[in-house]
Amino acid sequence: MGVGDVSKRILLGRKLRSSQLGETLLPKRIALPVFASDALSSVAYAPDEVFIMLSLAGASAYMWSWKIAIAVAIVMAAVIASYRQTVHAYPSGGGDYEVATVNLGPKAGTTVASALLVDYILTVAVSISSGAQYAASAIPALSGHEATFGSLLVLLLMAMNLRGIRESGSFFAAPTYLFMVAILGMCGIGLFQLFTGNLPRVESADLTITPEPGLEGPLTTFALLFLLARAFSSGCAALTGVEAISNGVPAFKRPKSKNAATTLLLLGMIAISMMVSVIVLARQMGLKYVDPHDLDRLTRDGQALPADYDQHTVIAQIAEAVFRDFPPGFYLVVTVTGIILVLAANTAFNGFPVLGSILANDGFAPRALGSRGDRLAYSNGIVFLAVMAIVLILAFDAETTRLIQLYIVGVFVSFNLSQLGMIRHWTRLLQTERDPAERRRMVRSRLINAIGLSFTAVVLVIVLVTKFLAGAWITILAMIFFYALMRGIRGHYDKVSAELAADEEDRVMPTRVHAIVLVSKLHKPTLRALAFAKATRPNVLEGIYVSVDPVATDKLLAEWDERKMDVPLKVLHSPYRELVRPIVEYATEIRRSNPRGVVAVYIPEYVVGRWWEQLLHNQTALVLKGRLLFTPGVMVTSVPYQLRSSQIARERQLSDDFRVRPGDLRRGQVDERHPDELRR
Amino acid sequence: MGVGDVSKRILLGRKLRSSQLGETLLPKRIALPVFASDALSSVAYAPDEVFIMLSLAGASAYMWSWKIAIAVAIVMAAVIASYRQTVHAYPSGGGDYEVATVNLGPKAGTTVASALLVDYILTVAVSISSGAQYAASAIPALSGHEATFGSLLVLLLMAMNLRGIRESGSFFAAPTYLFMVAILGMCGIGLFQLFTGNLPRVESADLTITPEPGLEGPLTTFALLFLLARAFSSGCAALTGVEAISNGVPAFKRPKSKNAATTLLLLGMIAISMMVSVIVLARQMGLKYVDPHDLDRLTRDGQALPADYDQHTVIAQIAEAVFRDFPPGFYLVVTVTGIILVLAANTAFNGFPVLGSILANDGFAPRALGSRGDRLAYSNGIVFLAVMAIVLILAFDAETTRLIQLYIVGVFVSFNLSQLGMIRHWTRLLQTERDPAERRRMVRSRLINAIGLSFTAVVLVIVLVTKFLAGAWITILAMIFFYALMRGIRGHYDKVSAELAADEEDRVMPTRVHAIVLVSKLHKPTLRALAFAKATRPNVLEGIYVSVDPVATDKLLAEWDERKMDVPLKVLHSPYRELVRPIVEYATEIRRSNPRGVVAVYIPEYVVGRWWEQLLHNQTALVLKGRLLFTPGVMVTSVPYQLRSSQIARERQLSDDFRVRPGDLRRGQVDERHPDELRR
Structure with a gap:
């Protein structure tokens, strides 16, 4: 057999595989759970944060809770509408980073990338911290050991991802759908009880909240506005994760963009329903919820609570009340919420290598991250993510409320740059487009992105004002560090490239x-x-x-x-x-x-x-x-x-080649061949 | 220039260097301090151990101290005489390992090697622990922090050896000769005072020692013998390090063996004088010395000592008394003793790579240790030695007394196998030798080694009986581990070698x-x-x-x-x-x-x-x-x-090539050329 035949066989083999690629693409019903866990899981902690912020002025401020829920829902709707434009315009999976780079230049792109890097770390830290709280709701023995338990969870995730877990649709589908059924079912029952007048009270309903010093009595307009702004910006934690689909368009079944946009819409509707329902129900059921640091602001009949009082999360309290006569219902809700939070953390382990690979191809990260050849580079990334998350969890003692202060700023930096980029994108296209129908579509898209930008810009300003001293400065410092690192790497590659440019000699x-x-x-x-x-x-x-x-x-x-x-x-x-x-x-x-x-x-x-x-x-x-x-x-x-012993390593390498790596599923890069086909 | 010329130039260059080699060889006056620090430094702790062991039966048992000193001196003289035979018979620097391997087979050689490996670790641990006690004598603030201070010292030594300190004669000469002058001078003054009847009392002279329960009153013969055996075996710590010269014969000026034997004799005489003088003086000056763990057995006028009482080492107490009117004398003695102990620890960092290289050439250690090519392998060895020593120092809280229990068994295992090997050596030579004068010389040498063996065998038995439960079992376990590891490595190399044997195909x-x-x-x-x-x-x-x-x-x-x-x-x-x-x-x-x-x-x-x-x-x-x-x-x-940046690494490598590595000096392997000669 000549070399021509050889290469033909290889190329044909490759072609065959390329066609098989279609078979691993995700239908909407599987894509939804794969990409939804991060966004949906935020309902597990965002409502809590709204109530905590309002509680600073006492339980009377809870009258604002449903209005804040509506405001967050409106922002979320605007953001979802904006990202539906993005998945149509940029179907390659580059997401916010690509939009910012193409339309605003590499500096904006690098800024988005550094925000995303920080976000991945915080996604793990926040989701696992919240998950640890849910675990403590169900297993009282864990109370007080949330940070240790959370760190162990992160190590477990790290080990699984290092080992290479197969991120498959079914792996996600069952718990995610179960979570939707559990939360929406619980809310449905609760709302039914509300309309029939049988709504039970949550365990904290008979408690009283002492307002923070200075926030008792009627508030000044400014103080009220600041309070509402803080509560609103904390509630915006519900928006984290909605951008995931824009990074995963290549994994969708054709028509990719359309399917991705539909899935995004579905995701948005479910997330909004859950969040609004939970906040409304909690308020109606008499919830009293304060910062876990300030439990002494809660009193019962003027008496301090016992020292071992444990404040359960909002969803846990609602579930406990709704399912008071049916404890399995409570355990189901708490368990699936915990699981969905762990899945959300795992999302970061899958997204991190994808971003690393895109950055590597643009020269902003070590080149080895750009190909699938180097397992070591991947592993280093996974270990880095896990270690940083554990540092945060231990430093903030697994307190979701404090970690949230760091989280939202990064998310909204990338939202803003991405929307701005999209506006530029449409403006640029409009300069050459002559077809009136097409122009109308573009003008409408630009309007949607402009609305999205105006909302997210307002939120970013509110977040910066209300959260800067509370922790956002850490995020901003970390972003500056990553930004400088990426520019430095790129600068080095550029210098080397110039030194290596070919000449005749x-x-x-x-x-x-x-x-x-x-x-x-x-x-x-x-x-x-x-x-x-x-x-x-x-x-x-x-x-x-x-x-x-x-x-x-x-x-x-x-x-x-x-x-x-x-x-x-x-x-x-x-x-x-x-x-x-x-x-x-x-x-x-x-x-x-x-x-x-x-x-x-x-x-x-x-x-x-x-x-x-x-x-x-x-x-x-x-x-x-x-x-x-x-x-x-x-x-x-x-x-x-x-x-002879080299055969051991050869076998290991071959099976390693066919292992699905973190992030492969969401890039549609899963080789379906059996390893034995290549083993010789 | 043709390749022939090239290789000729290179070969000539090499020849030149071989002749230069002679210039870096050590005259006796430099060799003594290079190889003596380990052996001489044991006078800093061996007398203390004798007094501690005797103190179990109360201060009255101190009457035996000078007899024990004589017994140890006799053993030491026998061992020194034995090693003088070894340096003549095995001038290649293989020392005990070579003697055992050649005469008793590779299993005995590997046993000696594992004993030496353990000894290197313990040399560091014991010397540094003792050094930390001397530092605490001079600087009271260090009292109670000996383990931490000792660990820092080991880290410092490790860093210096990783960096590559130039082990030069002058580096050793000054402190070692100063140590001899200080100790012998102090003893001389003390003995003069003794004969003139002006001998001062040490600070612990007016204390009383409560005997251990069961050892009060007149002892049974068996109990007395056991007590004396324990004291004697602890005193044999003075013998550690005398074998160093037998590993360093190649570094001596010609005639190498003769010079080495003379240096060894000199070393023995100095070590014996120091040890006997210190023990006799301490006894005459009324020293009371107990295990630092049992300070409550010391009383003054029937009253317990204050809780912060600090028992100073024997040499420190003698120096304090002798130089009571001249404090600089005290500080000189304590300081040079501390320095000589650190130099003794550094000896292990120099000997370890030499042993590793010999083992590597015989296939008992990774081959990379056998050449000077691999700095990484060297560094790993140095880090391993330091980490193990720190583990011991921390585990035994820098208590020399407890570490000594682990130390002596390894030393005497190699003494015994080496003497046995020498007897076999002479017996083998006698089978073929016909010249009567030569035969007489050999018979005499065999007799010396036989006497050495009988002494060291008795000591080994005593050590095993008296120290096994007190810690020697740890050493024996560690020796078994190293033995198994070395045999395993050799087995692997043999297997590979068989697999690789060439055939025609x-x-x-x-x-x-x-x-x-x-x-x-x-x-x-x-x-x-x-x-x-x-x-x-x-x-x-x-x-x-x-x-x-x-x-x-x-x-x-x-x-x-x-x-x-x-x-x-x-x-x-x-x-x-x-x-x-x-x-x-x-x-x-x-x-x-x-x-x-x-x-x-x-x-x-x-x-x-x-x-x-x-x-x-x-x-x-x-x-x-x-x-x-x-x-x-x-x-x-x-x-x-x-x-272009590769030039940085090239420069670094060149200067690294010419750096003197730990152990080079004592193998006579120092390249005197200036790096610039090779830099192109």
Whole structure:
């Protein structure tokens, strides 16, 4: 079989696989759960934050809760409408980063990217912290150990992602749909009870909230506005995660953009219904909810609460009341909420490598992140994400309320830049578009994005004003750090690229090849290296032996003669037992004596299968290779000799190739072939 | 200049250096301090241990102290006489390990090696713990923080050895000679005062020691013997380190063996004088000394001592009394003692790599330790030694008394095997020797070694009986672990060696070479790789490009045409953004279609100078190379392209080559040339 056939077979194989690709794309009913967990899970903590902020002025301020819910719902609707434009205009999965880069330039793109990086870390920290609180609602023994439990959860997620869990549709579908059924079902029952006048009271209904000092009595207009702004900006935590679909368009079944837009709409409607229902129900059921740090502001009949009082999350309290006569209902709601929060955290583990790969291809991250070749780079990213999240969870003692202060600013930075980019996008298209129908569509899209921008801009300002000192400054510092890092990496790549730009001089072919084969013993690897080197027919070929011991040297020379080797063996003496320096010096000398030639150094290498075997072999070869590469005019050839144990590593690598990596599913990059097809 | 000239120049250069080697060899006056610190420093803790053990039966048992000192001195004299035979018979520096391996077989050799490995760790732990106690004598603020201070000292030593301190004669000479002058001077003054009847009393002279329960009153013969045995075996800590010279014969000026033997004799005489003088003086000055754990057994006039009472070491107490009217004398003694203890610990950092290198050459340790090529292997050894020592210091709270229990057993295991080996050595030589004078000399030498063996065997039994439960079991477990590890490594190398034994089949030359050059862009590194590959005139030569993005692919193809490249470019499509797998599959296919040919894969590599640049480049090349090596019939050539920053690393490597590494001085392996001679 000729090489032409070979490559044809490979290309055909590839083609086959490309067509199979379609089969792994996601229908809407699977895409919804895959991309929804992050956005929907925020209903587990966003309402709590609204009530906490309002509680600063006492329970009477809860009268504003449903208005804030409506305001958040309106912003969310505007954002969802905006992203529906994005998925149509940018179906490649680049999301906010692509929109900002293309329309506002690389600096805006890098800003969005740094916001997203910070957001991924905070998604893990916030979701897991909230999940730990739900776990403590169901398992009282966990109370007070939320930070430890959360850290363990993150480590578990990290381990699963390092190991490579198969992010599959079914993996997401069951818990996500169960979560929707549980929450919407609970709200439905609650609303039915409300209309029939049978609505039960939550456990905290008979408590009293002492307002913060200075916020008792009637508030000034300014104080009221500031209070509502704080509550509103905290409620906007409900918007986190709605952008996920815009990064996942390539994974949708065709027509991709249309399906993605429909799924986004569905997601928005479900999220809004849940959030508004939960807030309205909680208010009607008499909920009293304060910052877990200020539990002493809660009193019952003027008496302080017992020291071991545990304030359960809003959804847990509603579920407890609605399902008071049916405890399994309570446990179902709390359990699926916990699970959906863990899934939301896992989203970040899937999104992080995708973003890293996009950044790498644009030169803003180490290039190794750009291909699937380097498992180590992926693993480093996953470990980094987990470690940063654990640091936050421990530093903030798994308190969702405090972590939220850091979270929202990053989300809204990317919302804003993305909307601004979309407006520019439509304006640019409108300059050339002449078809009136098409123009009308574009003007309408631009209007939607403009509305989205105006809302998100207002929210960003409110967030910055109300949250800056409470923690947003940490996020902004982290964003500046990532921004500088990415620009620095890009700057380095640009500098290298300029240094490497080709000119004519580089095409000059070396006039002669002087090949030297390193000899340590006369065994199979050496013989193979000599045979391979000879096959390349160099102008000069010689074996090189570094002598540190006259006895061993004499033995080798005798064996060399005895075997009638037809290659001369040169012995370099090394009184200080150095192996590397004599060879480097010899190669340098050869090159200097013939500057237009090239020195080809052949190193026999043992290929072994176990990590500890690797420690016992090839270490000197590794050092030598590293040193020789610094010598111009030298090329270094590794001639492998596969020991039997190398088969272990080969098997492991093959199965590794076919493992689905974090982020693959949401990029539509899942190879369906069975590993055995490639195993030879 | 032809290659013949080149190699001649190199060989001449080497010869020159070999002759220079003599100039760095050590005269006796420098060799003594280099090798003496370990042995002499034990006078800083061995007398203390004798008094502690005797104190169990109350101060009256101190009447035995000088007899124990004499007994230890006799053993030491026997051991020194024995080692004088060893340095004559085995001048290569292999020491106990070589003697045991040659005469008793590799199992005995490995046993000695594992004992020495454990001893190096304990030398650091014991010397530094004792040094920390001396520091606390001089600086009261350190009292109670000895373990922390000791750990910091070990870290400092580790850092210095990692950085590569130049172990030079002058570095050792000043403090070691100062130590001898200080201790012998102090003892001289004390003995003078003793004979003139003006001997002062030490600070603990008016204290009373309560005997241990069960050891009050007259002791049974058995109890007394056991007590004396314990005290004697603790006193034998004074013998640690006398074997150092037998490992350092190659570093001595000629006649090496004779000079080494003379130095050893000198060392023995000094060590014995110091130890006996200190013990006699301490007893005469009324010292009361107990285990620091049992300070409540000390009383003054029937009253308990204050809780903050700090028991100073024996030498510190003598110095305080002798120099009561001249405090600088006290501070000098305590300071140089502390310094000599740190130097003794540093001895282990120098001896460890030497032993590792000998073991590596015999296949009992990773081969990389055997040459000077691999700084990483050296560094790992140094870090390992430091970490283990710190673990011991922290676990035993820097208490010399408890660490001594672990120390002596290892030392005496190697003493015994070494003496036994020497007896075998002489017996073997006597079988063939016919010259009567020579035979007489050998019989005398064998007698000396037999006396040495009988003494050290008795001590080993006493040590095992008296110290086993007190900690020696830890040492024995550690020795078993190292023994198993070394045998395992050797077993692996033997297995590999058998698998690699050459046969005829391996000489078959591949019939054709199919060269593929990896192309990522058309820049200088690629052009160089193509030129180098072309220079080897393969049967087939093609560029290989993995396409993950049609736009970039079209651009490259256009550029390829435009530049009129005379090498065909093959494009491999990779729908999943994989770079590595398509290339590996392609190489495998080529090889399969022509099993008698060889595939030469040329990878252009960027050579950069800073560690973080390395993270940004070549990662994919690294993974690819690792993968390709598992494919039979493939060889991988790195074609380096040196970026400007690579000069930084080149300079660093050159200066690193000329740095003196731990252990070099005591192997006589110091290259005196200036780095600039080799810098090009």
